[in-house]
Amino acid sequence: MTASTASLSPSVAALREKFGAxxxxxxxSCGDTIVHVSNERAHEALAWLRDEPTQRxxxxxxxxxxxxxxxxxxxxxxxxxxxxxxxxxxxxxxxLDKTAPLVVDSVVDLWKGAxxxxxxxxxxxxxxxxxxxxxxRILMWDTYAxxxxxxxxxxxxxxxxxxEQTRQALSANPEAQYSLEELSIAEAxxxxxxxxxxxxxxxxxxxxx
Amino acid sequence: xxxxxxxxxxxxxxxxxxxxxxxVPLGVRAGASEDELGGEHMLVNIGxxxxxxxxxxxxxxxxxxxxxxxxxxxxxxxxxxxxxxxxYRHYNxxxxxxxxxxxxxxxxxxVCLALAVEKLMGLEITERCxxxxxxxxxxxxxxxxxxxxxxxxxxxxxxxxxxxxxQERERIYDLQEAWTGARLxxxxxxxxxxxxxxxxxxxxxxxxxxxTFPKTLTEVDTMFTRNAIWIGRTQGVGVMxxxxxxxxxxxxxxxxxxxxxxxxxxxxxxxxxxxxxxxVPVGEHGDIYDRYRVRLEEMWQSVRILxxxxxxxxxxxxxxxxxxxxxxxxxxxxxAMSDMEAMIYHFKQVMEGVSTPVGEAYLGVxxxxxxxxxxxxxxxxxxxxxxxxxxxxxxxLAALPKLCEGVLLSDVIAINASIDIVMGExxx
Numbered sequence: 001m002t003a004s005t006a007s008l009s010p011s012v013a014a015l016r017e018k019f020g021a022x023x024x025x026x027x028x029s030c031g032d033t034i035v036h037v038s039n040e041r042a043h044e045a046l047a048w049l050r051d052e053p054t055q056r057x058x059x060x061x062x063x064x065x066x067x068x069x070x071x072x073x074x075x076x077x078x079x080x081x082x083x084x085x086x087x088x089x090x091x092x093x094x095x096l097d098k099t100a101p102l103v104v105d106s107v108v109d110l111w112k113g114a115x116x117x118x119x120x121x122x123x124x125x126x127x128x129x130x131x132x133x134x135x136x137r138i139l140m141w142d143t144y145a146x147x148x149x150x151x152x153x154x155x156x157x158x159x160x161x162x163x164e165q166t167r168q169a170l171s172a173n174p175e176a177q178y179s180l181e182e183l184s185i186a187e188a189x190x191x192x193x194x195x196x197x198x199x200x201x202x203x204x205x206x207x208x209x
Numbered sequence: 210x211x212x213x214x215x216x217x218x219x220x221x222x223x224x225x226x227x228x229x230x231x232x233v234p235l236g237v238r239a240g241a242s243e244d245e246l247g248g249e250h251m252l253v254n255i256g257x258x259x260x261x262x263x264x265x266x267x268x269x270x271x272x273x274x275x276x277x278x279x280x281x282x283x284x285x286x287x288x289x290x291x292x293x294x295x296x297y298r299h300y301n302x303x304x305x306x307x308x309x310x311x312x313x314x315x316x317x318x319x320v321c322l323a324l325a326v327e328k329l330m331g332l333e334i335t336e337r338c339x340x341x342x343x344x345x346x347x348x349x350x351x352x353x354x355x356x357x358x359x360x361x362x363x364x365x366x367x368x369x370x371x372x373x374x375x376q377e378r379e380r381i382y383d384l385q386e387a388w389t390g391a392r393l394x395x396x397x398x399x400x401x402x403x404x405x406x407x408x409x410x411x412x413x414x415x416x417x418x419x420x421t422f423p424k425t426l427t428e429v430d431t432m433f434t435r436n437a438i439w440i441g442r443t444q445g446v447g448v449m450x451x452x453x454x455x456x457x458x459x460x461x462x463x464x465x466x467x468x469x470x471x472x473x474x475x476x477x478x479x480x481x482x483x484x485x486x487x488x489v490p491v492g493e494h495g496d497i498y499d500r501y502r503v504r505l506e507e508m509w510q511s512v513r514i515l516x517x518x519x520x521x522x523x524x525x526x527x528x529x530x531x532x533x534x535x536x537x538x539x540x541x542x543x544x545a546m547s548d549m550e551a552m553i554y555h556f557k558q559v560m561e562g563v564s565t566p567v568g569e570a571y572l573g574v575x576x577x578x579x580x581x582x583x584x585x586x587x588x589x590x591x592x593x594x595x596x597x598x599x600x601x602x603x604x605x606l607a608a609l610p611k612l613c614e615g616v617l618l619s620d621v622i623a624i625n626a627s628i629d630i631v632m633g634e635x636x637x
Contacts, residue, residue: 030328030570060458061573062599066586069594080571080584080599084455084469087476091571113458116607124292139285139636149293156297 009033011055011090019045024095034091042094043105049081049090050110057081057090060111063118065125067098067152077104077127096127106132124150250278253618257286261364261622264632266606270613270621277621280613282606287636295596299562300326300400303596308394310598311634313356314349314577315395316385323398324479325572325583329565330400332537337528338402339480340521344415345397346480346574347511347518351422352381353577353629354504354511358429361501361626365442370429377425384414400563401538402531412519419512419519426508433501443497447612447624450495457608460601461579462503463628467495473575487514497627504629537563562591571599578602578629598637602630 012026012035022041027034037045049057061080068075074095081090096102106129107114118129119138126148129135137144146159158165251272256262265286271278291310295303300322307318320342327334355378359371382392388407389395397404433439449459454467464471472489474482490506492499531538539558540551565587573582579601586595605628612624 029568030331032569032571034569059455061580062571062582062584062597064584064595064597064599066569066595066597068586069588078584080582084471089477089571111458112453112456112611113604113607116603117458120603137285139288141285149290154293156293 007031007033009088009090011035011049011057011088014052014054015045015049018048032089032091034093036093036095039094039096039104042092043107043110046079046081046092046107047110049092056083056086057088059084060107060113060117061089063107063114063121065121065127065150067125067150069152071098071152074098075102075125075127077121079107102127103130104128105130106135108132124148126151255621257283262625263360263630266625266630266632266635268609268621268625270618272618275617277613277616277618280610280621282609284603284606284632284635287632289633289637291637292596292598295593297592299591300565300593301563303593304396304398305394308396309633310600310637311353311576311578311581311602311631312393313631314353315393316345316389316397317349317353317574317576318581319395319398320345320480321572321574321576321581321583323400324574325570325585326400326563326565328572329568329570329585329587330537330563331566332401332532332534334401334532335529337406337522337525338530338532340518340525341403341407341530342398343480343482343485343518344407344515344522346576347514348381348385348415350511350577351508352378354508357504357577357626357629358501361623361629362433364622364626365439367432367436367439370432373425373428377422380418380422384411384418387411387414399531399538401534406530407522412522415515416519419516423509423512426505426512430505434505440498442620442623443501443627445494446497446616446620447627448494448496449608449612453608453611454495457611458604459579459608460604461575461577461629462500462507463579463605463608465490466492466499466503468493473573473580477573479572479574485514485517497623500627500629564589564591565593573599576601578631578634579605598634600634600637602628603635606630606635 008026008028012023012033015035015037016023019037019041022038022045024036024038026036049055059082061082062078063080064078066076066078075098077094077096079092081092082088094104096104102125104127106118108118108129109131115133116138118132119135121127122129122132122135123137123139136142140149147154149158160168253270253272254267255270256267257265262268267283267286269281269283271280289309291306294306298306304319304322307322308315311318323342355374359374359378362368362370362374385395386392388411389397389404449457449463449467451468454464454469459467460471468491470489470491473479475489487510490503490510492503535551535554536558539545540548540554544551545555546552565585567587567589569584569586571582571584573580580599581601582597582599584595584597584599585593588594609625609628612628613621616624
């Protein structure tokens with residue numbers, strides 16, 4: 001990544017002035033400006049970017065994560081921000097040390113659109129979002145126990161053998177696939193099949209940690 | 210009772226010491242207290258196999274009588290792991306995966322992929338290629354909106370426009386087949402160019418379509434726009450304010466129906482869209498009716514763009530489609546079979562793929578459903594480190610619980626239809 005100043009977004013200078021050392025570095029890649037913010041002050045910086053009248057990044061285009069093939073390299077949580085009225089884009093990144101628990105602050109309080117996006121990042125990468133109202137798996141099912149599929153240490157075919165995957169699929173009771181949320185509404189817990197109750201009791205919630 | 214909380218700690222199983230699930234208090238809204246009727250809330254499961262969910266979407270609806278208290282969408286039934294698969298493929302090998310995401314507009318997805326990789330490589334494509342891609346995008350917009358129109362009509366009890374729109378859609382599929390050889394799995398683009406130029410005489414077919422298709426649009430307009438039943442079912446239902454639409458990251462017709470004039474083609478142009486003469490329809494009420502009006506008008510505008518693009522194509526007759534860089538574009542087959550250098554390039558491209566410089570690029574295009582964005586991170590090899598799809602209907606569907614607050618159960622079907630979802634893209 002070469003940092004040129006040709007197409008650098010003016011938001012970077014403003015961020016540096018406001019947040020100083022919390023802006024760890026910036027770069028320009030293919031005309032897009034990328035700003036790295038420290039995890040501690042990321043929420044504050046994102047809120048500032050949204051509310052500051054000169055910035056007005058009111059639209060969260062996308063929220064995702066990137067893990068590099070280089071195992072030493074940090075996992076990044078990526079926010080694609082856009083200002084609808086200024087027609088400007090900015091990419092904000094938070095680097096997470098993979099040896100520590102992967103936790104960042106949720107931005108659902110800033111952009112409602114982040115709700116499902118954060119759930120997807122949690123599902124696919126195992127990054128937890130502090131303060132998310134309903135952080136659970138979204139694309140994989142609740143009891144999925146193989147891990148987080150988009151991590152680089154996750155093999156393309158999954159962690160479990162094909163035989164084990166088939167066994168689990170055949171022995172699964174599709175009727176029992178209700179989330180805890182629905183169960184508590186319906187109070188159908190008592191009517192559940194014994195195996196589902198047993199699984200809930202054991203705490204099988206799909207986290208291989 | 211207080212407002213509901215769903216702060217399940219995911220490290221713990223979410224059950225108490227006796228093994229019962231942690232109870233989630235019901236969401237009781239102001240005015241609807243329990244002792245009023247003493248009725249129980251009912252839980253209705255819609256889908257995943259239900260025609261009105263437009264694919265394998267499952268909705269769990271909590272009802273108080275006929276009033277919806279909340280909707281919990283469940284997705285993932287069509288999850289195919291495209292993003293993961295993309296990390297194991299060369300850039301040109303990802304093109305067939307994009308066909309299968311939003312399978313109602315495969316050509317537009319192909320175009321987005323090629324553009325994103327070209328942005329990553331800093332590659333300039335030829336003018337004829339740009340025009341061909343504009344044609345592909347606008348054809349996709351028309352067929353996608355036609356499916357939306359037909360299926361939404363069916364959901365609300367109108368069967369005839371469904372037949373009209375699918376008839377018209379079929380004609381575009383014929384053109385698509387003549388161009389790419391496939392109706393759905395088009396795989397039209399390549400990095401730096403196209404899989405093929407349009408065949409001889411193909412443009413006449415599209416011209417004919419542009420001439421005759423507006424008749425159907427007029428008929429649909431006559432059938433729906435001032436239809437009392439249609440208006441009754443759609444006006445004031447599923448309203449989203451402009452502020453909320455932005456906050457919920459809605460895009461495409463969903464965003465514009467709420468009064469936000471944001472169209473990627475106008476505001477962040479690609480493929481030379483700024484040189485075409487077309488308007489972006491914007492609604493004002495943000496309800497289902499406005500979404501219908503916006504999509505209907507977009508089809509008119511697409512026809513306008515197609516006509517202009519066809520004129521340009523005429524002028525660029527014989528101009529090259531692909532870039533001339535032999536490291537990016539495969540040499541013609543006859544040269545690969547007779548010329549040593551061309552054969553080496555052919556071999557290297559097929560075996561090693563097109564490598565990109567280290568860097569990353571996000572590119573958004575205005576797809577029929579909304580802003581489709583592809584975000585590539587490259588470490589300098591021929592396979593991306595990360596291929597992220599910014600799925601427009603995923604984000605649009607995420608607003609469904611908000612749109613369905615306090616509506617009737619039958620409106621849930623209408624609202625869900627108005628979002629224009631395609632599960633292949635949501636689940637990826």
